[in-house]
Amino acid sequence: xxxxxxxxxxxxxxxxxxxxxxxxxxxxxxxxxxxxxxxxxxxxxxxxxxxxxxxxxxxxxxxxxxxxxxxxxxxxxxxxxxxxxxxxxxxxxxxxxxxxxxxxxxxxxxxxxxxxxxxxxxxxxxxxxxxxxxxxxxxxxxxxxxx
Amino acid sequence: xxxxxxxxxxxxxxxxxxxxxxxxxxxxxxxxxxxxxxxxxxxxxxxxxxxxxxxxxxxxxxxxxxxxxxxxxxxxxxxxxxxxxxxxxxxxxxxxxxxxxxxxxxxxxxxxxxxxxxxxxxxxxxxxxxxxxxxxxxxxxxxxxxxxxxxxxxxxxxxxxxxxxxxxxxxxxxxxxxxxxxxxxxxxxxxxxxxxxxxxxxxxxxxxxxxxxxxxxxxxxxxxxxxxxxxxxxxxxxxxxxxxxxxxxxxxxxxxxxxxxxxxxxxxxxxxxxxxxxxxxxxxxxxxxxxxxxxxxxxxxxxxxxxxxxxxxxxxxxxxxxxxxxxxxxxxxxxxxxxxxxxxxxxxxxxxxxxxxxxxxxxxxxxxxx
Numbered sequence: 001x002x003x004x005x006x007x008x009x010x011x012x013x014x015x016x017x018x019x020x021x022x023x024x025x026x027x028x029x030x031x032x033x034x035x036x037x038x039x040x041x042x043x044x045x046x047x048x049x050x051x052x053x054x055x056x057x058x059x060x061x062x063x064x065x066x067x068x069x070x071x072x073x074x075x076x077x078x079x080x081x082x083x084x085x086x087x088x089x090x091x092x093x094x095x096x097x098x099x100x101x102x103x104x105x106x107x108x109x110x111x112x113x114x115x116x117x118x119x120x121x122x123x124x125x126x127x128x129x130x131x132x133x134x135x136x137x138x139x140x141x142x143x144x145x146x147x
Numbered sequence: 148x149x150x151x152x153x154x155x156x157x158x159x160x161x162x163x164x165x166x167x168x169x170x171x172x173x174x175x176x177x178x179x180x181x182x183x184x185x186x187x188x189x190x191x192x193x194x195x196x197x198x199x200x201x202x203x204x205x206x207x208x209x210x211x212x213x214x215x216x217x218x219x220x221x222x223x224x225x226x227x228x229x230x231x232x233x234x235x236x237x238x239x240x241x242x243x244x245x246x247x248x249x250x251x252x253x254x255x256x257x258x259x260x261x262x263x264x265x266x267x268x269x270x271x272x273x274x275x276x277x278x279x280x281x282x283x284x285x286x287x288x289x290x291x292x293x294x295x296x297x298x299x300x301x302x303x304x305x306x307x308x309x310x311x312x313x314x315x316x317x318x319x320x321x322x323x324x325x326x327x328x329x330x331x332x333x334x335x336x337x338x339x340x341x342x343x344x345x346x347x348x349x350x351x352x353x354x355x356x357x358x359x360x361x362x363x364x365x366x367x368x369x370x371x372x373x374x375x376x377x378x379x380x381x382x383x384x385x386x387x388x389x390x391x392x393x394x395x396x397x398x399x400x401x402x403x404x405x406x407x408x409x410x411x412x413x414x415x416x417x418x419x420x421x422x423x424x425x426x427x428x429x430x431x432x433x434x435x436x437x438x439x440x441x442x443x444x445x446x447x448x449x450x451x452x453x454x455x456x457x458x459x460x461x462x463x464x465x466x467x468x469x470x471x472x473x474x475x476x477x478x479x480x481x482x483x484x485x486x487x488x489x490x491x492x493x494x495x496x497x498x499x500x501x502x503x504x505x506x507x508x509x510x511x512x513x514x515x516x517x
Contacts, residue, residue: 011345021340022277031284043291045313047298074210104213106304107312120298 048121049100050078050109052142061142062117065093069109069118077102078109093139100126100134157181161498165194171268172512176489176505178498185501188493190486192516199517203476208234208443209308211476216302218480219514222261222457224254224293227306232387233452233463234308238443246310246435247389252426253293253305255419256323259330260289261457262412262419265509269409270341272506273350278341285333292322308443310436320427327420334417342413351405355492355504358403365491366484369459370411371508375403381455392429393422405507412509442471458482458509482508483515 033040050069052061065082083094110118128134164175173194179187199218203211215230216223228250235242263286267279290300296319297305305311341347357367362375372379380397382390398414400407445467453462459481466475485508493501 014343014345017339018277018341018344021336025281031287043295045295045298072209074206074213104217104302104304105299106213107298108209111312 042122042124044122046120046122046124047105047107048123049098049103049105049136050118050138051121052096052138053117053119054142054145059146061093061139062115063093063096064115064117065091066114068112068114072108072112074106074108075102075104096138098136098138100136101131158186163188165191171505171510174486174510174512174515176501178501180498183497185493185496185498188489188501190489194516195513196516197513200476200478203478204473207471208445208473211473212306213302213304216304217513218478218517219456219458219482219511220301221264221511222257223301223303224250224257224305225454225456225461227303228254228388229452229454229456229461229463231306231308232454233450233465234443234445236452237445237450237465237467238308240309240439240443241437243310243434243437244389244431245314245433246437248426248430249311249315249435250306251389251393252315252323252423253297253311255423255426256289256293257303258457259416259419260286260293261509262416263289265412265457266337266341266409269506269509270347272502273347275341275344275347278337281333281336281340285330288322288326288329292319292326295319295322307436307439309439310434312436314435320430323423323427327424330416330420334413337413342410348406350499350503351409351507353402354405354500355496355507356402356404357488357492361488361491362403365488367459367488368481368484369455369457369509370415371408371459371485373397374400374408374411376401381453381460385453387452387454389426390422393425395421405503408507408509444469444471445473453479456481458511458514459485478517480514480517482510482512486510486515 052063054060055062065080067080070076070078070080077099079095079097079099080093081095082091085092107120110120126134159180161178161180162175163178165173175191175194177189177191178185179189197217199214202214212227212230215226219226234240263282267282267286270278293303294300296313296315297303298313305313357371357375359375359377362372362377367375368379376399378397378399381387382395383397395418398411398418400411445465447467447469449464449466451462451464453460455461460479461481462479464475464477464479465473468474489501489505489508492504496504
């Protein structure tokens with residue numbers, strides 16, 4: 001009989017202790033962020049999909065269309081085409097397409113690039129209705145930034 | 148005679164899952180029920196089978212790295228760790244000491260994050276909503292710390308053959324130390340909110356008792372095995388990486404019930420923090436990545452490497468044939484064996500107890516199906 005009431009007391013006290021914890025939390029600062037209305041700054045090391053680096057000196061891309069990233073990509077999501085430009089000996093970049101639906105963000109392409117022409121973008125608010133919306137034209141994205 | 152027909156009449160089948168909140172993913176458990184009692188629970192697997200092993204056999208070993216994180220998304224870094232260590236062992240690649248330390252620190256952080264998530268999810272299974280908010284609050288700090296150096300929040304691809312892809316900085320060290328301090332303060336809250344809570348104790352104590360004998364028979368590993376009183380931890384028993392240099396204990400339970408499995412995980416978090424602290428104190432200087440040939444050749448013959456993931460023993464088995472592509476890659480995941488004892492354990496118990504048992508196993512379904 002004594003044991004029964006002791007258990008009742010200890011059990012009841014444990015519930016009150018829990019309530020004390022939650023009541024204390026009620027008066028502590030808010031830890032969540034009202035997401036669509038306010039956003040947290042993203043870390044500079046965040047790895048989004050790849051982008052071409054804008055060379056500040058030449059005001060264009062550094063890519064030499066060697067195709068290392070295309071070959072090293074485990075998911076085969078990069079497509080590169082070089083084009084001939086008159087007056088230049090080497091090929092220049094004509095197309096840089098990324099199929100982001102296949103990409104697993106491993107970062108191999110950025111690491112193998114001999115001219116450090118690739119970087120990770122900081123975009124994370126990505127949602128769309130169609131697959132095609134994630135077929136990025138990386139070169140076009142860079143050209144938009146030049147202007 | 149009449150009684151038995153009534154009993155027969157009460158028999159029915161219940162599909163728990165594949166989209167049931169307490170199966171933690173797409174796991175289907177077909178329950179043969181008699182009223183509220185479970186007669187025979189049968190797990191049905193394979194809903195998220197993505198042929199990870201076959202993918203590993205179809206491309207050069209570098210290409211499989213991102214996949215390893217997608218098997219167990221809650222505790223991805225030990226999966227990275229197991230695979231890089233396997234290939235390094237096979238190809239004879241040296242890893243700088245600093246890189247190994249960084250691997251241990253980040254893996255242990257990831258383990259704490261996994262246990263915090265489990266703590267919240269288990270209590271959620273039992274009907275308590277509040278603890279998951281506290282667990283996620285703490286876990287968020289770990290994810291922020293890891294995001295800052297790995298670049299992603301969940302499916303990390305941070306380790307590379309011969310090291311890690313980015314060195315840690317003072318900001319990381321500071322943030323980790325601050326987190327350790329914070330989590331130690333939070334233990335008091337967890338103890339008051341969960342561990343001592345009478346409703347939780349009644350739902351977990353003496354429920355789903357796995358005897359040491361049964362645990363060995365099913366090949367259960369990790370905190371589930373240690374909850375049954377067997378102190379088996381790959382980090383201690385088959386030390387890999389730089390774990391022998393650290394001083395930590397392997398917490399064990401006594402009875403092997405859900406409460407013991409809970410206590411083992413909670414105490415394991417503290418041990419992980421101890422490892423991280425020691426690693427941060429003794430962090431050596433130097434490079435974080437060694438020179439690795441561009442095309443790694445896998446010599447003929449087999450090779451095995453096991454690491455302790457948050458859920459138990461994770462073992463990679465590889466057969467090479469002289470090319471860069473593995474001839475065979477077998478991944479032994481802990482959750483699969485842990486789940487296999489559910490059928491024996493779940494016979495003749497109440498349905499809410501089955502939910503409690505499954506929650507205490509800490510199942511991650513994509514890892515089981517792979």
